Amino acid sequence: MGESVTDVRSHIVGTTAVVYASDYLNKLTGERIERECKKQLDSGCRTLVIDFSDTGIVNSIAVSILLGIIDIAEKREARVVFSDVNDQTVQLFEMLGVIKHIVLAKDEQEALNLFPPPTQTQATSH
Amino acid sequence: MDRFAFIGLLKLPFFFMEANTQKLIHSFSALADLGQEIADSGDFIEMVRTSLHLLLGTIGIRRGAVVECLIHREETNTLALWGLGEEYKAHLIVNEIDREAFLGLSSGALRIESEVEPNSPLALFLARHREELAGQGIELIVPTIVRGAVTGLVLLGRKASDEAFTSEDIEVIRAMVRHIGVGIHTHRLLGEVKQRAEENERLYQDLRAIYRDTVRAFAAAIDVKDTYTQGHSERVGKYSEIIAREMGWGENEVEGIAIAGYLHDIGKLAVERKIINAPYRIDAKESSELNRHPAAGFDILSPIHHPYADIPLMAKYHHERLDGRGYPDGLTDTQIPIGAKIVALADSFDAMTTDRPYKTRRAFDSVIHDLRANTGKQFDVQVVTAFCRALLKELTGETKERKFLKMLGKNYLDAEKDAPLLRELLNELDPNTQAAAASGG
Numbered sequence: 001m002g003e004s005v006t007d008v009r010s011h012i013v014g015t016t017a018v019v020y021a022s023d024y025l026n027k028l029t030g031e032r033i034e035r036e037c038k039k040q041l042d043s044g045c046r047t048l049v050i051d052f053s054d055t056g057i058v059n060s061i062a063v064s065i066l067l068g069i070i071d072i073a074e075k076r077e078a079r080v081v082f083s084d085v086n087d088q089t090v091q092l093f094e095m096l097g098v099i100k101h102i103v104l105a106k107d108e109q110e111a112l113n114l115f116p117p118p119t120q121t122q123a124t125s126h
Numbered sequence: 127m128d129r130f131a132f133i134g135l136l137k138l139p140f141f142f143m144e145a146n147t148q149k150l151i152h153s154f155s156a157l158a159d160l161g162q163e164i165a166d167s168g169d170f171i172e173m174v175r176t177s178l179h180l181l182l183g184t185i186g187i188r189r190g191a192v193v194e195c196l197i198h199r200e201e202t203n204t205l206a207l208w209g210l211g212e213e214y215k216a217h218l219i220v221n222e223i224d225r226e227a228f229l230g231l232s233s234g235a236l237r238i239e240s241e242v243e244p245n246s247p248l249a250l251f252l253a254r255h256r257e258e259l260a261g262q263g264i265e266l267i268v269p270t271i272v273r274g275a276v277t278g279l280v281l282l283g284r285k286a287s288d289e290a291f292t293s294e295d296i297e298v299i300r301a302m303v304r305h306i307g308v309g310i311h312t313h314r315l316l317g318e319v320k321q322r323a324e325e326n327e328r329l330y331q332d333l334r335a336i337y338r339d340t341v342r343a344f345a346a347a348i349d350v351k352d353t354y355t356q357g358h359s360e361r362v363g364k365y366s367e368i369i370a371r372e373m374g375w376g377e378n379e380v381e382g383i384a385i386a387g388y389l390h391d392i393g394k395l396a397v398e399r400k401i402i403n404a405p406y407r408i409d410a411k412e413s414s415e416l417n418r419h420p421a422a423g424f425d426i427l428s429p430i431h432h433p434y435a436d437i438p439l440m441a442k443y444h445h446e447r448l449d450g451r452g453y454p455d456g457l458t459d460t461q462i463p464i465g466a467k468i469v470a471l472a473d474s475f476d477a478m479t480t481d482r483p484y485k486t487r488r489a490f491d492s493v494i495h496d497l498r499a500n501t502g503k504q505f506d507v508q509v510v511t512a513f514c515r516a517l518l519k520e521l522t523g524e525t526k527e528r529k530f531l532k533m534l535g536k537n538y539l540d541a542e543k544d545a546p547l548l549r550e551l552l553n554e555l556d557p558n559t560q561a562a563a564a565s566g567g
Contacts, residue, residue: 027176060156060183061176064208067188067286071209095149096186097287 016047025058030065053084083111156184164309174205189283225276228269270307345388363387365472372512382434393423440465467506
């Protein structure tokens, strides 16, 4: 797993892509995550885990972008899991109905355990 | 009741209101972001796209679009789409009747599955578009209204919660759509201002062209009066232009000096034709009459609002000399405008290099001799330097321009013979060149 200043951290476990959201999820960072998620879906991932462990604030634009990601995933019959989401953001997602379309996991490990065990781990940096 | 219990009671309503409060804070925050986005964004389409995201993310709506109602047309232009089919274009027909009907919407929003009065304009609008919009998951249409006019429509899909839109949702949506409407309206106004500015610029350029043509016509009229110096005014205009450009003047100033050159002798229109065309050296009285022409030119040109600065002064002072022996006012060096100094040299150079009734034109070495002798007395050193540099560039092929050669005729200049003369004069005039020569550079 790697990281660069401008891009999104992610790694793949089997057919699950784990994408890490930034500390402040806004238009810029939201669009980066959207691109990364699309790319992972295009490459055959069937589950998207978006990890919010670093995320303090999610603004309205990012909510819209996340709904877009969920939409795309649904069209491709892929599952979306949000992991390590703080209480405030969980309340926001509940209030806006986002929760209905995703699975919440306590952390990344729990998210990965929701699905069949990985056969191999491949690290990527984008 | 102790203090802590009291604070606990105060907190109680907030506990019950927490969800609503959070929603309110979320909406306010989004409205603030939206206001900033609309005020700051230089990219209109990106602004609309971001505004749509803000609106969708504030209410938790999965899909939507913003379409603009075109002025004087029934078609709409799609500005932003989110979550709709990739091929979907959202091309709607919104005629004047539809727009009036949207203006009259009491709730400010139209649910596409709502019961509307049969055969009403909104019923007809829905009949045209309901199937298409429903197919895209659109449930709500909110017009953007600015100053009593519908500028566009915001199309919104179902809430992610699958709950129905509440009246509070509609209020927040309307507030945000008003902002988007202002953004569209502002963009239109800016477009109109830009279009007007472009039209004005075109008109201004047309007027300048008319002005230049008129000036050329005047120059021709001046030269027609003087049968021996035909084309003189035009040549002085062109020489002046070359010198000013070589001196590093801006395009507008170069154009101005060319005009001054064309018009420098306009005062001759006030001088008797027989004096101008005398086939002999004129006497003192006639000379005095002829010497009135710069002042007469100033009088003719002063009442005109020229698009360039100091044209009348350049005409008035083109016979002044640095040593104060010129006319009409006997000005000295710094009192003479630089433009008049340029026209003066252009005028003299043309006089020396064209045939006159009483003498044939001088050979180029004689012209150089005259320039050398009179620089600092009659001519300004910077002007002569610029003139010589420009001419040398043509002679040596440093520039592809052939302006001097065209005006002087093919056989007048000889590059091999005349270029060294110019270099020699430049060495004498230009202290930088002298310094370079002295240091062997």
